[in-house]
Amino acid sequence: MDPLFLGAIVAVATILVLFSGVSVALGLLIVSGGFLVIFDGMRSLELMPEILFGKLDNFALLSIPMFIIMGSSISSTRAGADLYEALERWLTRVPGGLVISNLGACALFAAMSGSSPATCAAIGKMGIPEMRKRGYPDGVAAGSIAAGGTLGILIPPSVTMIVYGIATETSIGRLFLAGVLPGLLLVGLFMAWSLYSTWKSGDTNLLNARSYTWKERFEVLPRVVPFLAIILGVLYAMYGGIATPSETAAVGALLCLIIAVVIYKLWHPRDLWVVLRDSTKESVMILFIIAAAGVFSYMLSSLYITQSIAEWIGTLDVNRWVLMGAVNVFLLIAGFFLPPVAVILMAAPILLPIIITAGFDPIWFAVILTINMEIGLISPPVGLNLYVISGIAPDIQLKTILLGSLPFVACMVVAIVLLCLFPGLATWLPDAVMGARQ
Template structure:
C-alpha cells in the first residue's frame, strides 16, 4: 500500500479511537499495535515494550515531575492570591488596572506553576468576583482569566517546551529562552486589549475607588518576591552553566516546597502528601503519553509514513508560507480536541521534517506551535480553561466566557503573525545567551 494512503488511514483510525473516549496514551498504543500487526506481523509487538520504555530512558525527562512538583507546591498555597493582591495594589490607578493586574498575576503564577487550570483557579477565585463587583463586564472578567491561564505553557519554565524538546531532540534551554519575548508580547497584547475594552465599556472610573498607601504597597511584596527569585534563580542556574535543566528543576521544586512550608505554614502532612500525590498523577499521565507517542512515532517511521509525507511536501511547488498556514490550521484543529502534550508528541515527528525542509527554524516553530496550543485551551469543544472558569463562576454562561475569550484569541493570532514577520523575537534571545545554533 502507498505510504501516503496508509498515512491517511492511520490518521482516520487515530481520530476514531481518540474520539471513542479512551485515554490519549492508550489510544496511541492501540493504533500503533494494530497497524504494526497488520503490516509487519505479530513479531512487531515484541518491540513495543522496548520502544515504550526506551523513550522514557532520558535524563531530561526528570525535569517534568520536578517542575510539576514546583507548580503543585505553589498552587497549594495562597501564592496566587498574594500575586493578585500585590499587582492590584500597584496598578489600581491604571485604566483597566484590575484586569491588567489579573493578567500580570496569571503570567507570574503560570510561569511558576506551568499549569493553565491551576492558574485559572488560583487567580480566578479572587479576580473574577472582584472585577464583577467593580462593574467590569462578565465577558472581560472571565475571558481575561481564561486567556491569562494559557501563558504557562509558553513562559518558562514550561513543561510543554520540555516535551517538544524531547520529542524533537531540541535544546530545552533554547526553547525556554525562545518563549520569553513572545510570552511578554502576548501579555502586552492581552493588557492592551483589556485597557481598550475597559475604557470602551465606560468602566474605567471604577478603578479610582481603591487607594493604597506606599506602606500597603510594599508590605505585600515579601510574600511575592521569594517566588520571583526562584524563577530568576532557576533560569540563571540553567543558562549560567551551573546545572542542567533536570538538576535545576529539582532544586526549584525543593525551594518551592520549603517556601510553601516556611512562608505559608504548610505544615500538614496531608497537605504535603496531596502535593506529591497530584504531582505523581500528572507526571505519570504525561510520561505515559510520551512512551506511547514513542511507539506511535516508531510505527509511522517503520511503515515509511513520516518519510513519505516529508518527501511529498518537499516536491510540492507551493510558497513555504502557504505551507506554514496549512500547518497552523492543522495545529489549531488538533488543539481544539487534544491536550497540548498529546498534539506535540503526535505531530512533532511528522511536522519537524516538513518545516525543516521548508527552511523554518525548529526553535521558532516551537513558539508558533505553543501559541496554537494556547488557542486550543480557550476554544470549544474541549477548551479546558473555559470549563475551569465556568466552575469558578457558574452563573457566567459558557457562551459569555467564550465570547469574552475571543478577543484574546485574536491577540494570539496577531502574535503569530508578528512572529512570522519578525522571527527574531523568538530566536534572538537563545542565540544571544547560548550562541548561534550550528
Template sequence: MDPLLLAAIVAIATILVLFSGVSVALGLLIVSAGFLIVFDGMRSLELLPEIFFGKLDNFALLSIPMFIIMGAAIASTRAGADLYEALERWLTRVPGGLVISNLGACALFAAMSGSSPATCAAIGKMGIPEMRKRGFPDGVAAGSIAAGGTLGILIPPSVTMIVYGIATETSIGRLFLAGLMPGLMLVGLFMAWSIWSTWKTGDATALSAGRYSWRERLEILPRVLPFLAIIAGVLYAMYGGIATPSETAAVGAILCLVIAIVIYSMWSPRAIWSVLRDSTKESVMILFIIGAAGVFSYMLSSLYITQSIAEWIAQLDVNRWVLMGVINVFLLVAGFFLPPVAVILMAAPILMPIIETAGFDAVWFAVVLTINMEIGLISPPVGLNLYVINGIAPDIKLKTILMGSLPYVGCMVAGIVLLCLFPGIATWLPDLVMGDMP
C-alpha cells in the same frame, strides 16, 4: 498500499479511537499495535515494550515531575491570591487596572507554576469575584483570566517546551529562552487590548477602585518576592551553566516546597502528601503519553508514512509561508480536540522533517506551535481553561466565558503573525545567551 493513502487511514483511525473516550496514551498504543499487526505481523509486537521504555530512558525527563512539583507546591498556597493583591494595589489607578492586574498575576503565576489550569484556578478564585463586584461584565472577568491562564505553557519554565525539546531533540534551555519574549509580547497585547477596550467603552469601574498607600503597596511584596526569586534563580542556574534543566528543576521543587511550608505554614503532612500525590498523577499521565507517542512514531516510520509525507510536501511547488499557514491551521484544529502534550508528541515526527525542509527554525516553530496550543485551551470542544473557569464561577455560562476570551484569541493570532514577520522575537534571546545554532 500507497504510504499517503495509508497515512490518511491511520489519521482517521487515530481520530476515531481517541474520540471513543479512551485515554490519549492508550489510544495511541491501540492504533500503533493494530497497524503493526496488520502490516508487519504479530512479531512486530515484540519490539513495542522496548520502544516504549526506551522513549522514557532520557535523563531530561526528570525535569518534568520536578517542575510539576514546583507548580503544585505554589498552587497549594495563597501565592496566586497574593500576586493578584500585590498587582491590584500597584495598578489600581490605571484604566482597566483590575483586568491588567489579573493578566499580570496570570503571567507571573504561569512563570512560577508552568500550568495553565493551575494559573486559571489560582488567579480566577480571587480575580473573577473582585471584577464582578466592581461592575465588570462577566465575559470580561472570566475571559481575561481564561486567556491569561494559557500563558502557563509558554512562559518558562514550561512542561510543554520540555516535551517538545525531548520529542524533537532540541535544547530545552534554548526553548525556555525562546518562550520568554513571545510570552511577554502576548502579555503586552492582552494588556493593550484591555486598556483600549476599557477606554473605548468609558468603563468607570476601572477608575473607581480605592487608593492604596505606599505602605500598603510595599507590605504585600515580601510574600511574593521569594517565589519570584526562585524562578529567577532557576533560570540563572540553567543559563549560567551552573546546572542542567533537570538539576535546576529538582532544586526549584525543593525550594518551592520549603517556602510553601515556611511562608504559608503548610506544615500538615496531609497537605504535603496531596502536593506529591497530585504531582505524581500528572507526571505519570505525561510520561505515559510520551512512551505511547514513541511507539506511535515508530509505527509511522516503520510503515514509511513519515518519510512519504515529508517527501510529498518537499515536492509541492508552494510558497513556504503558505505551507506554514496550512500547518498552523492543522495545529489549531488539533488543539481544539487534544491536549498540548498529545498534539506535540503526535505531530512532531510528521512536522519536523517538513519544517526543516522548508527552512524554518525548530526553536521558532516551537513558539508558534505553543501559541496554537494556547488557543486550543480556550476553544471548544475541549477548551480546558473554559471548564476550569466555569468550575470556579458556575453561574457564568460557558458561552459567556468563550465570548469573553475571543478578543484574546485575536491577540494570539496577531502574535503568531508578528512572529512570522519578525522571527527574531523568539530567536534573538536564545542566540544572544547561548550562541547561534550550528
C-alpha cells in the same frame, strides 16, 4: 499499499479511537499495535515494550515531574492570591488596572507553576469576583483569566516546551529562552486590549477603585518575592552553566516546597501528601503519553508514513508561507480536540522534517506551535481553561466566557503574524544568551 493513503487511514483510525473516550496514551498504543500487527505480523508486538520503556530512558525527562512538583507546591498555597493582591494594589488606579493586574498575575503565576489550569484556578478565584464587583462585564472578567491562564505553557519554565525538546531532540534551554519575548508580547497585547476595551466602554465605575498607601503596597511583597527569586535563580542556574535543566528543576522543586512550608505553613503531612500525589498523577500521565507516542512514532516510521509525507510535502510547488499557513490550521484544529502534550508528541515527528525542509527554524516553530496550543485551551469543544473558569464561576454561562475570550484569541493570532514577520522575537534571546547555532 501507498504510504500516503495508509497515513490517511492511520489518521482516521487515530481520531476515531481517541474520540471513543479512551485515554490518549492508551489510544496511541491501540492504534500503533493494531497497524504493526496488520502490516508486520505478531512479532512486531515484541518490540513494543522495548520501545515503550526505551522512550523513557532519557535524563531530561526528570525535569518534568520536578517542574510539576514546583508548580503544584505553589498552587497549593495562597501564592496566587498574594500575587494578585500585590499587583492589584500597585495598579488599582490605572484605567482597566484590575484586568491588567489579573493578566500580570497570570503571567507571573504561569512562570512559577507552568500550568494553565492551575493559573486559571489560582488567579480566577479572587480576580473574577473582584472584577465583577467593580462593574467589569462578566465576559471580560472570565475571558481575561481564561486567556491569561494559557501563558502557563509558553512562559518558562514550561512543561510543554520540555516535551517538545524531548520529542524533537532540541535544546530545552533554548526553548525556554525562546518563549520569554513572545510570552511578554502576548502579555502586552492582552493588556493593550484591556486598556482599549475599558477606555471604549467609558464606564466610570471601572475606575472607582480603592486607593492604597505605600505601606499597604509594600507589605504584601515579602510573600511574593521568594517565589519570584526561585524562578530567577532556576533560570540563572540553567543559563549560567551551573546545572542542567533536570538538576535546576529538582532544586527549584525542593525550594518551592520549603517556602510553601515556611511561609504558607504547608507543614501538615496530609497537605504535603496531596502535593506529591497530584504531582505524581500528572507526571505519570505525561510520561505515559510520551512513551506511547514513541511507539506511535515508530509505527509511522516503520510503515514509511512519516518519510513519505515529508517527501510529498517537499515536492509541492507552493510558497513556504502557504505551507506554514496550512500547518497552523492543522495545529489549531488539533488543539481544539487534544491536549498540547498529545498534539506535540503526535505531530512533531511528522511536522519537524517538513518545517526544516521548508527552511524554518525549529526553535521559532516551537513558539508558533505553543501559541496555537494556547488558542486551543480557550476554544471549544475541549477548551480546558473555559471549563476551569466555568467551575470557578458557575453562574457565568460558558457562552459568555467563550465570547469574552475571543478578543484574546485575536491577540494570539496577531502574535503569530508578528512572529512570522519578525522571527527574531523568538530566536534573538536564545542566540544572544547561548550563542548562535552552527
